[in-house]
Amino acid sequence: MRMTTRFLISAGAAFLLATVPFVSREAFAADAPAAASTPRVLSIGGDITEILYDLGQQDKIVAVDTTSQYPADALKDKKSVGYMRALSAEGVLSVNPTLIIASDEAGPPEVVNALKSSGVRYITIEDKPTADGVSAKVRHVGNLLGADDAAQALAAKIESEFATLKAARKEIKTRKKVLFILAIQNGRATVAGAGTAADSIMQLAGADNAAVGVSGYKPVSDEQLTEFAPDAVIVMRRGESDQHKAGQALTLAGLRQSPAAKTDKLIEMDGLYLLGFGPRAPSAARDLMKSIYPEAGQAAAMP
C-alpha cells in the first residue's frame, strides 16, 4: 500500500507541478476577445503565406503552419500551428484567429470540420500547380482581405510573367529531357513523375519530364534511371550541409552514362521556390529554364 500510494501520489504531484506554468500563464491571457476591426489571419499553406506577404498583409497574420518557409520571417515572427495535415483544433483556436485561410490539403478532416463549425471564418483555397492556378489563388486571397487592387496588380504581374515565359518556350528548338530527384536514399533516387508540382514546373520551363511512366514521387532502380537518360538533373537544395549529398546525383550508377553526367548538368534549386506555386512560380520557372537552356538567348528577353 505505502509503496503504491507513494508512487501514484508522487507521479500525480510531479505532473501537476509540470502543468502549473501552462495553467497560470495562460489563465491571464485567456478570454481576451479579439478586436473586431482588423482580421486576425491564420495562414495554412506556404503559398498562401507567401501571397499574404506579397500583398503587404503580413501584419494581419497571427499564425502560420510549418510549410510557410518563405519569407523566412513568417515562421520566425508568427506562431506556428504545426504541420498543415496534423492540426489541432484547440491549438488553432488558441491563437484567436478571426479568419482562417487554408490550403485544401489542410487536415485531419475532423479538425477541419470542428474549425468550420467553430464560428471562425474558414476559407479553403484550391491548390492547383498551374499558371492559372497561381493568379486565381492571388485574387482569392486578396479579395478575402479587401486588398483587391494589390491582388489584381500582383496577379497581372504573374500573368504577364507567365506570358513572357510562354513566348520564350516557343523559341526552344530542341526540348530537353529533365529528371527531378526529390531524394537519394541508400543510393536509390526518388524521382518526380506525372502529376507532381515538379512535373508542372518542368513543363513551364519548357522541358520534358525524363521520368516517363512514373506518376507521383517514386523511388526507381538504377536500371530504370538508365532508361530515362536525362539531359539535366534537378535536385532540391536543403542547406549547406546537404550539398555533398546532392552532388551524388550524377554519380548514381544509373545516371553515370546519361547526357546530364557527361555535360555535368546538375541544377540545384530551393524546394519551396521551385515547387511552391506561389507568386514566385514564374521566376522559378524562368530560373529553371535559364539553367536548362543556358546557351539560348531567350533568357535575356525576360524581365
Next chain:
Amino acid sequence: MTIADSKTESAVMIPSRPSRSSVFMALTALLFFMALLSLAIGPTGISLHALPRALAAYLGYTSDSAAERDRLVLIDLRLPRTLLAAFVGAALATSGAMMQGLFRNPLADPGLIGVSSGAALAAIATIVLGHGIAAPLVAPLGIYALPLAAFVGGLITTIILVAIAGRHGQLAVGTLLLAGIAVGALAGSISGFIAYASDDRELRDLTLWSMGSLSGASWQKVFAVTPFAIAIGFVIPRLTRGLNGFLLGEAEAMHLGIDTEQIKRLTIATTAAAVGAAVAVAGVIGFVGLVVPHVMRLISGPDNRIVLPGSALLGATLVMVADMIARMAVRPAELPIGVVLALIGAPVFLHLVLRRGMGGWE
C-alpha cells in the same frame, strides 16, 4: 469495480503487497483527477471556471460568442478527447493484460493476434487507394472510411488467425502465436507495397497515422466506442478467474475445471474488438498494451482480479496524461501521442523494472 469473493486470499499473493481495494481506490482517484485536469488544460487557456458558461451555451440559454467558444472547446473538443483517451488507454492496457495472461508470455501484446497489423493494412489501403481505385468505396463514407476500415481490417485478420489455429476444433495457443507472426509479416509487406505506391502527401498521412493522435476526437467517435467500453467492462470479471488458472498452464487450468476453450475464444474476441476500436479512433498507439500490465503486476502481483481492472484504470490514466502533454508541449501545434507515450513511459518503466524485478514472471 465489484469483483466477488475476496475471502479466499490468492495463493500467489505476497503478503507485503497492497490490498486490492486500496489499489483500486488509488487508481480510481488518480483517473478522476487526471480526467478533470484533462478537461481543465488546453492551448486556449480556457479552464474549468468556464464550465457553467459552456453548459449554458450547450443547453441553449445563451448564444453569446464567448460562451459558444467555451462550449466548443470544453464540450465538443476536450470532453470527447478525454473520454476517448480513457477508452483507448483502458482498451489497449486490458487487451495487453489478457494477451500476456493467455500466452503466458510477458512480451505478448495485442498485436500478436493480428488486430494491429490488419487494422494498419486496411488504414494504409484507405489512405493511399482512397483517391484512386478504392474511391467508389471510400468516398461515400467520408471521414468515417478510415476508422471503419481499420476496425474491419483488424477483425478480419483475427478471424483468419483463429480459423488457422482452431482447425482441429481446439484453439492451439502456440499455433496462434506463430501464425500471428506470419500473418503480421504478410500484412506488413502488403502495407509496404501499398505505401510504395503512395505519393508524398499520403506518405506523410501514413506516418502521422502510425504515430497515433487523439486530435480527431469527436462525439461520434465516443458514441461509436461506447458499446466496446461496456463490453470490456462486462467481460473482465468473467475472465479473471480463468486467466488466473492459465498462470499455471493451460492443462492445469483445465484440470481446475476451467473451460479453457471458452476463455481463449472470449479473450481473443474481446481483444480484437477492443484493440480494433481503439486503433480505429486514435491510430496506432503502442507501448500501453505492453507496459501497463507489467506496471500493474509490479504494484499488485500477478492476480488477474487486480491486474485486469487495474490495467484498465492505469492505461486510461496514462493515455490521458500523454494526451495532455501532446497537446500542450508544442502548442499551438500538437505532438503525436505515440511519441509522447514512449518518451515518458519507457524511462519510468525501465526504472520500475530495475527496482522491482520482472513482476511475477520470474
